[in-house]
Structure formats: structure tokens, C-alpha cells
Amino acid sequence: MEDVNLVQMRSGEEGIVVAIHGGFGSRRRAESLGIRVGVSIKKISAQFMRGPIIVQVGNTTIALGFGIAQKIVVRKRLG
Amino acid sequence: MKKILLIGNPNVGKSVIFSRLTGVHVIASNYPGTTVEFTKGYMRIKGEKAEVIDVPGAYTLEPSSKAEQVAVDMLDSAAEEDGNIFVNIVDATNLERNLGLTLQLIKRRVPLIVCLNFWDETKHTGVHIDAEKLEKILAVPVVPTCGITGEGIKSLVSRMSEAKVSTFQYEDEERWSEIGKIVDTVQKLTHRHHTLLERLGDASIHPITGIPIAIIVLFLAFKVVRLIGESLIGYILEPLFENLWAPLMLKLSALLGSSGFIHDVLIGKLIDGKIAFVESMGVLTTGLFVPFAMVLPYIVAFYLVLSFLEDSGYLPRLGVLLDTLMHKFGIHGLAIIPMLLGIGCNVPGALATRVLETKRERFIAATLMAIAVPCMAQIAMVFGLVGQYGANGLGIVFGTLFIVWIILGLLLNLVLKGESPEIFAEIPPYRLPYFPALVKKLWMRTFGFLKDAVPYVLLGVLIVNILYALRIIEFIGRLAAPVVTGILGLPEEAVGALIIGFLRKDVAVGMLVPLGLTMHQMIVASVVLTMYFPCIATFVILVKELGVRDMIKSATIMIISALTVGGILNLIL
Numbered sequence: 001m002e003d004v005n006l007v008q009m010r011s012g013e014e015g016i017v018v019a020i021h022g023g024f025g026s027r028r029r030a031e032s033l034g035i036r037v038g039v040s041i042k043k044i045s046a047q048f049m050r051g052p053i054i055v056q057v058g059n060t061t062i063a064l065g066f067g068i069a070q071k072i073v074v075r076k077r078l079g
Numbered sequence: 080m081k082k083i084l085l086i087g088n089p090n091v092g093k094s095v096i097f098s099r100l101t102g103v104h105v106i107a108s109n110y111p112g113t114t115v116e117f118t119k120g121y122m123r124i125k126g127e128k129a130e131v132i133d134v135p136g137a138y139t140l141e142p143s144s145k146a147e148q149v150a151v152d153m154l155d156s157a158a159e160e161d162g163n164i165f166v167n168i169v170d171a172t173n174l175e176r177n178l179g180l181t182l183q184l185i186k187r188r189v190p191l192i193v194c195l196n197f198w199d200e201t202k203h204t205g206v207h208i209d210a211e212k213l214e215k216i217l218a219v220p221v222v223p224t225c226g227i228t229g230e231g232i233k234s235l236v237s238r239m240s241e242a243k244v245s246t247f248q249y250e251d252e253e254r255w256s257e258i259g260k261i262v263d264t265v266q267k268l269t270h271r272h273h274t275l276l277e278r279l280g281d282a283s284i285h286p287i288t289g290i291p292i293a294i295i296v297l298f299l300a301f302k303v304v305r306l307i308g309e310s311l312i313g314y315i316l317e318p319l320f321e322n323l324w325a326p327l328m329l330k331l332s333a334l335l336g337s338s339g340f341i342h343d344v345l346i347g348k349l350i351d352g353k354i355a356f357v358e359s360m361g362v363l364t365t366g367l368f369v370p371f372a373m374v375l376p377y378i379v380a381f382y383l384v385l386s387f388l389e390d391s392g393y394l395p396r397l398g399v400l401l402d403t404l405m406h407k408f409g410i411h412g413l414a415i416i417p418m419l420l421g422i423g424c425n426v427p428g429a430l431a432t433r434v435l436e437t438k439r440e441r442f443i444a445a446t447l448m449a450i451a452v453p454c455m456a457q458i459a460m461v462f463g464l465v466g467q468y469g470a471n472g473l474g475i476v477f478g479t480l481f482i483v484w485i486i487l488g489l490l491l492n493l494v495l496k497g498e499s500p501e502i503f504a505e506i507p508p509y510r511l512p513y514f515p516a517l518v519k520k521l522w523m524r525t526f527g528f529l530k531d532a533v534p535y536v537l538l539g540v541l542i543v544n545i546l547y548a549l550r551i552i553e554f555i556g557r558l559a560a561p562v563v564t565g566i567l568g569l570p571e572e573a574v575g576a577l578i579i580g581f582l583r584k585d586v587a588v589g590m591l592v593p594l595g596l597t598m599h600q601m602i603v604a605s606v607v608l609t610m611y612f613p614c615i616a617t618f619v620i621l622v623k624e625l626g627v628r629d630m631i632k633s634a635t636i637m638i639i640s641a642l643t644v645g646g647i648l649n650l651i652l
Contacts (some may be wrong), residue, residue, distance in 0.1 A: 009283075025143065029503055032138035034176035036255055042380070049652040051403040052412065052502050054284050059172045059204060061508070063399045065411070065501020 006069035015074035022071040081129040087168035089136030095226035096135035108389035171195040185245040192242040198223040205269040276509040279569035311376035366540035377459035390512035408488030413503040421452040425617040439497040451484035453609040460588035468598040539586035568649040599652040
């Protein structure tokens with residue numbers, strides 16, 4: 001079991017969201033897009049130069065900025 | 080009158096359902112935030128006329144953008160009146176996320192009916208939803224639909240009057256766990272393989288493959304627009320005007336005695352005894368030729384390509400790839416959408432800035448678009464007129480505007496206080512554009528151009544004639560000479576184009592032709608005409624969106640940067 005944030009996670013890896021740091025506003029926005037503690041999430045790709053991170057939650061693909069991605073902590077799935 | 084509000088997350092197909100219910104066609108695309116204003120239409124339920132409102136998409140009733148604020152305000156005011164119906168449109172392929180809004184609507188205790196849209200897509204995405212079970216749990220009618228083909232719309236209409244206040248209860252803090260329970264009960268997922276479109280989706284958003292794909296897509300888009308535009312002009316519209324319309328106009332000219340004020344207003348000046356459609360400046364010659372034979376072909380070509388890109392779902396991906404660059408301007412990647420819409424016409428471009436979260440972002444995006452993004456009407460004229468001197472001239476015009484876009488973006492971000500929020504948005508799935516919907520959208524936009532632009536072009540040509548006849552242009556030209564001639568190196572008469580440019584930029588570019596400008600003057604004038612001020616239609620929208628104070632700020636930036644860039648071009652070319 002290893003906890004990483006979405007920036008540290010590698011493309012293609014999956015895991016379960018364990019924490020969303022940051023202010024009320026960004027938590028609420030994350031929630032409304034389907035990123036909540038307990039949901040499973042997959043990292044699709046990351047853009048160069050601290051660009052956005054692309055993840056998939058359920059059937060939704062989401063682009064999130066580097067700073068927000070740092071605040072979302074994921075427990076990587078084993079194997 | 081009873082109101083029916085269509086409410087749902089962004090990009091769940093509200094606008095398509097709206098068109099189905101009312102027969103009123105609205106622009107629908109495959110990206111979140113296409114509808115930033117509400118649209119109204121009418122339908123009948125049980126013989127009674129009701130007003131249907133297409134509300135901008137919202138993920139939550141705790142708004143985080145201007146479009147969401149519009150949605151919540153409308154909901155609140157409609158909730159106060161009795162008898163209104165709230166149709167919650169849900170993306171069935173994303174049930175869990177969409178139910179967040181549904182449960183918030185239930186808490187508001189409004190008469191509700193839920194519409195499970197994209198029902199056809201659930202089948203090949205391996206999602207199975209038991210709609211009847213969901214209806215029992217939520218205690219409001221639940222209707223599966225497929226807006227784009229019209230499946231399920233009949234039953235949505237017939238069940239509309241069954242809408243009711245739900246008896247479902249939950250604690251606010253428990254909302255998402257409640258949703259989890261609901262989804263576990265009604266939805267089964269089956270495993271499936273990645274489709275080709277999904278693989279393409281991943282490749283186009285991966286930086287190593289995505290950037291080359293973006294370059295290819297944009298290059299192809301440009302090539303296709305030019306190919307279609309030029310072909311329509313060369314093979315259809317120019318021959319029509321030259322072979323059919325010109326002889327008719329010559330007869331009319333002879334009938335009117337070949338000179339005089341009325342003749343000049345209608346036919347314009349004959350050049351070597353012939354009608355020169357660009358230079359003559361008659362209402363019936365230039366006034367018709369410019370919108371129909373020079374601009375319209377490019378409008379059709381551009382909107383065909385843009386609509387295809389919109390409906391496929393590519394644009395938000397382009398936004399993600401450009402996000403790092405756009406952050407240097409203080410706006411995030413999705414601001415590329417207002418810029419691209421602005422290429423068609425600055426008016427929808429200005430409206431689309433509403434998808435951005437903060438006032439600062441909207442100011443930067445709107446100002447950058449109004450200054451450095453020429454609309455298709457103007458681009459078409461520049462293609463036609465500067466293009467005569469070869470591709471180099473065109474390269475300088477659009478290259479300069481691109482550099483201005485970048486430098487001005489950097490400067491605005493530096494000068495304006497505040498930070499730029501990060502991108503945080505849904506990327507829609509790729510969809511193959513549905514051809515009938517695409518054609519309809521192309522027609523709406525083309526018709527919109529004809530309806531809104533042609534009268535202004537005719538008016539513009541008429542005003543040009545009056546201004547010349549009263550020697551007003553000569554007078555202002557002399558007053559403005561230090562700027563127009565001194566700084567920009569243009570003849571005094573070019574001031575006429577700057578005056579008319581406020582009305583229509585395409586007519587303004589056309590007015591440069593009789594002045595016999597050199598290529599270098601033509602380039603300076605084209606760039607300055609793009610930058611110095613928006614046309615009146617865009618101006619009105621900008622004042623509404625930015626407010627008077629910010630519009631004055633924005634306009635000051637426009638004038639200063641136009642003179643600076645025009646002056647520099649005049650010196651170095």
C-alpha cells in the first residue's frame with residue numbers, strides 16, 4: 001500500500017482516492033465532477049511543464065491543473 | 080404560463096432535448112458550457128401551452144462559474160412560482176456524478192421528472208440501468224431518452240405532467256453515500272474492451288502524441304476551410320455574379336443614366352465602363368457581392384469544420400494541450416474555445432467567455448479575442464484582397480496578429496492583479512458527429528450570418544456613399560491625418576474604412592481597394608482594422624459582459640495596441 005498524489009502517480013496506474021486537501025471550493029468542485037474520497041481513479045496522462053493531469057473516474061474523463069492534482073491523494077492498487 | 084426548466088450537468092444533451100421538445104433549434108456541441116445563456120421555446124402538454132427553458136449546465140446548485148450562477152438564479156425564481164416543472168436531464172453513462180445534482184433538486188422540493196439521456200450509449204459502454212427501480216427509489220418519473228435520434232422523447236412529453244415533488248429523504252452530509260447506495264442498486268457494469276475512439280481519445284491527450292495530432296488537425300482544418308471557401312467562390316459565386324448579375328446591373332446603370340447620386344448609391348462608380356464588384360461601392364453591387372460572394376463561402380466552410388470539431392469532442396482536448404501556454408496569459412486552456420468561436424464571429428466568442436470562472440479571466444479572454452482574433456467576415460476579405468499579392472502578405476497579417484495575441488496575453492497577465500485558476504473540467508467522450516445535427520447547426524449559423532450581417536453590410540455601403548457625398552470622410556481624414564498618415568502611413572481616405580469598421584469589418588476592408596494601396600499599406604490597414612475596435616455587434620455584447628468600466632479599459636488597450644502595432648509595422652515593412 002502506497003499513498004501518492006496524482007502528480008506522483010504514473011500514467012496508467014489506478015487507485016482509490018484517500019484524501020482531497022485544499023480549500024472548500026476545490027473540494028466541492030472535485031466532488032461535483034465525481035472525485036471523492038473512496039472512488040477509484042485512473043491516471044491517463046500528464047502534460048509537459050507542470051501542465052494538466054488527465055484522470056478517469058467512472059466513465060468521466062477529467063482534466064485538472066497540476067496544483068489541484070498535487071492535493072489529491074490516492075492509495076495505489078496493488079499488482 | 081407554466082414553465083418547464085431543463086436542468087442538468089454540462090454536456091448531457093439538454094440543448095438537443097430542448098430542440099426536440101420545442102422545435103426551436105439551438106446550438107448544441109460536444110463540450111461542457113455550450114449553452115451559457117438560457118433559451119426559451121414553447122411546447123404543449125395536454126393542450127396547454129408551456130414555456131420551455133434550456134438552462135445552462137450546472138454540476139451543482141452551489142455555483143462556481145457565471146453560467147452555473149445563471150442556472151441557479153433561474154431555478155430559484157422558477158421554484159417560487161407554482162405549477163412549474165423541472166426536467167432533470169441526466170447522462171446515463173455517468174449516473175453517479177449526475178445524481179449529485181438530482182438529489183440537490185430533490186432537496187429543493189420542486190416538481191421533478193428525470194430523463195436518462197444517452198440511453199443508446201449505455202449499451203455499448205457496458206452500463207445497465209434499471210430505470211424502473213430508479214423511479215421507485217427517487218419517487219419521481221424516470222424516462223430513458225436518446226435526444227439526438229429522438230428516442231424516448233414521446234414518453235418524456237406524455238409523462239411530463241406526472242412530475243412531482245419527491246418523497247425521497249436524505250441528510251446533506253450523506254448525499255454521496257446515498258448516491259453510492261442508489262447506484263449499487265440500479266446499475267450493473269459489464270466489462271468491455273476499449274473502443275477505437277477511446278484509444279484515439281487517449282492518444283490525442285497524451286503530450287507526445289497529442290501535440291503532433293493537434294498540429295495536423297489545425298493544419299487540416301485550415302486547408303479544408305480554404306479549399307471549400309475558394310472553391311465556392313471560384314466555381315459558383317463569382318461566375319454567378321460576373322455572368323448573371325453584372326449584365327443586369329449594367330442595364331440598370333444605363334437606365335439610371337450612368338451617373339448621379341441615386342445611380343452611385345445603387346450601382347456605384349463604373350470602372351472602365353464595367354462593374355467592379357469590390358470597388359464600385361453600390362448597394363446592389365458591392366453591397367451584395369461582399370456578403371454573398373466573398374464572405375458567405377468562408378462562413379460556410381469555417382462553420383462546417385468548426386461544427387465537426389465541436390461535435391467530435393476534440394476542442395476541450397486542444398484546450399488541455401494548450402493549458403500551459405494559456406496560463407502564461409492568465410487564462411486556462413479551455414479559453415481556447417471562445418477564441419476559436421471568435422474566428423467565426425466575435426459575438427459568440429465574447430459570450431463563450433462565460434465558461435471561465437473569474438472576472439479577470441473573462442476580461443483577459445474577451446480583450447485578447449476582440450483585439451487579435453479577426454472574424455471570418457474580415458478574414459475572408461483579407462484572403463481575397465491581400466491574397467492577391469501572394470501568400471507572404473497573408474502570412475505577415477496573421478503572423479502579426481498571432482504575435483500580438485501572445486505578447487498582449489503575457490502583458491495583461493503581468494499587469495492585472497489576481498491569479499489564474501487552474502483547469503478543472505470534464506473532457507467529453509469522443510463522439511462521431513451525427514450528420515443531420517451537424518447540417519442543422521451549419522444551417523443555423525449560416526442563416527444567422529445572412530440575417531444579421533447582410534442588412535448591416537447594405538447599411539454600411541449606403542453610409543459610405545452618404546459620407547463621401549457629404550465630404551465627411553474627407554473632413555475627418557484631414558483631422559485624423561497625423562495619426563492615419565503620420566503613424567500608420569496610410570492615405571487620409573483610409574479613415575473612411577476605420578469609421579465603417581465599427582459597423583462591419585468586411586465592408587471596411589473592401590473600402591481599402593479603391594485607394595490603390597501598396598501591399599505594405601494593405602497589410603498595415605488589415606492589421607489595424609482587426610485590432611483597433613470591435614464591430615458594433617461585438618461591442619454591445621462586450622459592454623454587457625464586461626460592464627462599462629472594464630469595457631473602457633479594454634477599448635483603451637485596443638486603441639493603444641492597434642496604433643503601436645500599426646506604427647511598428649509601418650516602420651519595419
